[in-house]
Amino acid sequence: MxxxxxxxxxxxxxxxxxxxxxxxxxxxxxxxxxxYLDESCQKQLNIGKFxxxxxxxxxxxxxxxxxxxxxxxxxxxxxxxxxxxxxxPGTDPNFLIKDLFDRYNHTYxxxxxxxxxxxxxxxxxxxxxxxxxxxxxxxxxxxxxxQRFKMTMExxxxxxxxxxxxxxxxxxxxxxxxxxxxxxxxxxxxxHFWPIYEIAEEYGLPILVHPDAEGTSEYxxxxxxxxxxTYIEWHSTLPIIAMRQIPSLVFEGVFERFPKLKFAFIxxxxxxxxxxxxxxxxxWKGLRQDVPWLKMPPSDYIRRNIRIGTQPIEExxxxxxxxxxIQMINAEEMLLFCSDYPHWDGDNLNRIFLRFPDELKxxxxxxxxxxxxxx
Amino acid sequence: MxxxxxxxxxxxxxxxxxxxxxxxxxxxxxxxxxxYLDESCQKQLNIGKFxxxxxxxxxxxxxxxxxxxxxxxxxxxxxxxxxxxxxxPGTDPNFLIKDLFDRYNHTYxxxxxxxxxxxxxxxxxxxxxxxxxxxxxxxxxxxxxxQRFKMTMExxxxxxxxxxxxxxxxxxxxxxxxxxxxxxxxxxxxxHFWPIYEIAEEYGLPILVHPDAEGTSEYxxxxxxxxxxTYIEWHSTLPIIAMRQIPSLVFEGVFERFPKLKFAFIxxxxxxxxxxxxxxxxxWKGLRQDVPWLKMPPSDYIRRNIRIGTQPIEExxxxxxxxxxIQMINAEEMLLFCSDYPHWDGDNLNRIFLRFPDELKxxxxxxxxxxxxxx
Numbered sequence: 001m002x003x004x005x006x007x008x009x010x011x012x013x014x015x016x017x018x019x020x021x022x023x024x025x026x027x028x029x030x031x032x033x034x035x036y037l038d039e040s041c042q043k044q045l046n047i048g049k050f051x052x053x054x055x056x057x058x059x060x061x062x063x064x065x066x067x068x069x070x071x072x073x074x075x076x077x078x079x080x081x082x083x084x085x086x087x088x089p090g091t092d093p094n095f096l097i098k099d100l101f102d103r104y105n106h107t108y109x110x111x112x113x114x115x116x117x118x119x120x121x122x123x124x125x126x127x128x129x130x131x132x133x134x135x136x137x138x139x140x141x142x143x144x145x146x147q148r149f150k151m152t153m154e155x156x157x158x159x160x161x162x163x164x165x166x167x168x169x170x171x172x173x174x175x176x177x178x179x180x181x182x183x184x185x186x187x188x189x190x191x192h193f194w195p196i197y198e199i200a201e202e203y204g205l206p207i208l209v210h211p212d213a214e215g216t217s218e219y220x221x222x223x224x225x226x227x228x229x230t231y232i233e234w235h236s237t238l239p240i241i242a243m244r245q246i247p248s249l250v251f252e253g254v255f256e257r258f259p260k261l262k263f264a265f266i267x268x269x270x271x272x273x274x275x276x277x278x279x280x281x282x283x284w285k286g287l288r289q290d291v292p293w294l295k296m297p298p299s300d301y302i303r304r305n306i307r308i309g310t311q312p313i314e315e316x317x318x319x320x321x322x323x324x325x326i327q328m329i330n331a332e333e334m335l336l337f338c339s340d341y342p343h344w345d346g347d348n349l350n351r352i353f354l355r356f357p358d359e360l361k362x363x364x365x366x367x368x369x370x371x372x373x374x375x
Numbered sequence: 376m377x378x379x380x381x382x383x384x385x386x387x388x389x390x391x392x393x394x395x396x397x398x399x400x401x402x403x404x405x406x407x408x409x410x411y412l413d414e415s416c417q418k419q420l421n422i423g424k425f426x427x428x429x430x431x432x433x434x435x436x437x438x439x440x441x442x443x444x445x446x447x448x449x450x451x452x453x454x455x456x457x458x459x460x461x462x463x464p465g466t467d468p469n470f471l472i473k474d475l476f477d478r479y480n481h482t483y484x485x486x487x488x489x490x491x492x493x494x495x496x497x498x499x500x501x502x503x504x505x506x507x508x509x510x511x512x513x514x515x516x517x518x519x520x521x522q523r524f525k526m527t528m529e530x531x532x533x534x535x536x537x538x539x540x541x542x543x544x545x546x547x548x549x550x551x552x553x554x555x556x557x558x559x560x561x562x563x564x565x566x567h568f569w570p571i572y573e574i575a576e577e578y579g580l581p582i583l584v585h586p587d588a589e590g591t592s593e594y595x596x597x598x599x600x601x602x603x604x605t606y607i608e609w610h611s612t613l614p615i616i617a618m619r620q621i622p623s624l625v626f627e628g629v630f631e632r633f634p635k636l637k638f639a640f641i642x643x644x645x646x647x648x649x650x651x652x653x654x655x656x657x658x659w660k661g662l663r664q665d666v667p668w669l670k671m672p673p674s675d676y677i678r679r680n681i682r683i684g685t686q687p688i689e690e691x692x693x694x695x696x697x698x699x700x701i702q703m704i705n706a707e708e709m710l711l712f713c714s715d716y717p718h719w720d721g722d723n724l725n726r727i728f729l730r731f732p733d734e735l736k737x738x739x740x741x742x743x744x745x746x747x748x749x750x
Contacts, residue, residue: 072662073664074662185601187600190604221599221601222599222600223599224599224619225558225560225561225562225596225616225619225620226561228623229564229623229626230626230665231665232626232658233564233622233665235658235662237618237619240599241600243618244612245600247612251605251607271654272647272650275689278646279687281690282689286449286719287449287606288607290448290605290606314649314654315656317703321649325649328693344661
């Protein structure tokens with residue numbers, strides 16, 4: 001992508017309404033959370049008046065925010081999204097509005113906080129407090145600043161009990177449009193998560209799934225077999241997470257018990273969908289005794305209850321093949337446009353949907369999101 | 376499949392030469408291995424003159440052959456493949472010749488022993504002895520009985536040192552056409568396996584990968600995230616293994632170091648290939664600094680060095696879509712016909728390739744196997 005050229009001359013605002021289902025705001029520092037945490041938590045997180053540079057400098061002394069194992073050889077954030085004051089991309093709502101919303105004519109951008117790795121943190125009680133704080137910070141600082149900002153709220157996947165409490169606390173607030181459920185080492189179909197699904201369905205909130213906590217702690221999910229060596233290997237195999245969770249959800253009967261609940265899998269691409277739908281349907285024909293609670297083929301549940309973010313969009317050897325693939329499985333109403341701003345591998349809506357018919361673009365850019373999120 | 380009808384009237388012998396790359400012979404019992412094991416091993420395996428019914432009846436007392444976690448609600452073997460004497464399907468070479476080879480006019484059937492779960496057994500030394508014994512049993516009992524039988528030899532993936540010794544011992548024998556490398560919890564790209572790859576390339580033997588040892592022991596590979604609940608969920612997510620191993624092999628540079636080495640992934644289906652090739656190529660464009668040893672796009676390595684079994688073939692909503700998918704990625708020379716006889720989910724070559732052009736069928740049924748295995 002030659003963004004410089006684009007900035008100079010060829011910016012085309014979207015002619016249809018646009019809902020961007022994956023926009024990442026970031027904290028400038030953990031200190032932003034001081035007003036939202038009690039003194040005990042501030043001390044544990046080594047922030048605010050309790051911050052100790054001595055502790056921080058000691059190996060294993062102070063709190064370390066959990067990080068992923070793999071370093072992007074470039075940077076995970078776009079260099080051209082750095083504001084003029086040199087601050088971190090995604091930390092300034094006003095800059096983001098200018099750099100993203102004004103450029104492409106966004107109707108809404110759905111915020112997904114770019115600090116999800118606490119979801120699999122070993123100190124679950126601290127993770128719960130952090131989750132509460134970051135939800136309130138995001139709401140106050142972003143959602144209340146501009147009506148175009150909507151947000152998915154965080155929960156703590158290791159702790160469904162507290163997740164339900166958190167949804168009860170803020171889940172009815174306008175501007176909160178979904179629940180961000182991070183991936184841990186328990187498949188999403190298991191009963192562990194059903195209390196969350198019950199209240200999510202009741203509140204009309206979809207579950208959003210997005211990579212972040214993989215490989216950060218003992219509660220993290222693995223991408224099959226064993227550790228990846230490099231960032232490229234890790235990133236390339238992320239879609240396995242979606243391909244593993246969807247059969248778990250379908251076969252455990254989540255969508256029989258919660259027929260109105262939608263799951264949006266964001267940032268896993270989607271060209272694996274034909275394989276998955278075909279294989280699951282074929283297996284269901286031969287093995288349905290294993291899952292007698294299913295009343296229709298797996299692909300029908302997938303089409304009804306699963307939504308998929310477009311990003312990072314696969315790039316076929318011939319451009320038209322992506323459209324053909326979507327048509328093969330009637331996935332027109334499953335796809336949600338995601339820019340992933342300001343991440344390095346974001347998709348530019350001026351470049352990647354050129355060959356899609358207008359009616360399909362209207363669905364991907366707008367209608368499917370309206371039908372999924374509680375907007 | 377209505378096999379009765381087929382048996383009565385509609386059997387069509389293949390008009391092209393046919394190589395079946397996945398045929399499963401079985402031991403009648405572990406006692407078949409007595410002539411191939413020393414007394415210490417016989418005692419450990421509780422077979423031969425050392426067999427103790429008392430030990431066998433004791434919980435945790437005698438040896439238990441490692442089993443998969445998931446029970447097929449039907450049976451993993453085809454009921455119609457049971458010989459008239461009621462013995463286990465796949466145990467009688469003469470019956471298999473009649474029931475499979477004579478029916479479809481097989482040129483060769485490549486045998487893959489249907490007892491692979493020892494590959495991830497915790498007692499590695501015993502697994503090595505078992506591997507040696509079963510290779511010799513298979514060679515003597517099957518390969519020497521009919522020139523249509525070819526075999527892949529087993530190695531012990533946890534133990535590359537002994538694997539190399541075993542390949543040195545029998546890897547040059549005519550009739551041994553590849554190496555069966557079972558999946559364990561170390562990705563195939565890691566250096567752990569490179570001694571095996573080095574000798575495999577030298578001997579002209581491809582590596583064959585096939586499910587079996589998943590979920591049987593602590594050395595087993597997982598299919599991402601956490602345990603499946605049911606056989607249908609486990610079986611549906613098996614292709615994840617291939618989708619995880621291929622990026623590992625490509626990005627670690629296995630095919631730069633061993634350019635003539637071929638990997639055949641058998642029994643994972645193949646409709647996920649477009650997604651995988653497109654995603655890996657896109658990521659390589661952005662992240663090639665991570666893997667500077669790669670000299671061409673990942674899809675070029677995949678097309679050159681990876682082969683994929685057709686079974687269990689995905690069944691699209693419209694039959695022609697499978698062919699379109701193959702053409703999207705120029706995979707015509709990657710596919711190998713596999714019947715998976717006598718397993719429950721085998722594909723019948725009279726039914727599933729009807730719409731494929733003759734030239735493609737010739738490749739899938741014959742030429743691609745000739746170009747892959749040391750026949």
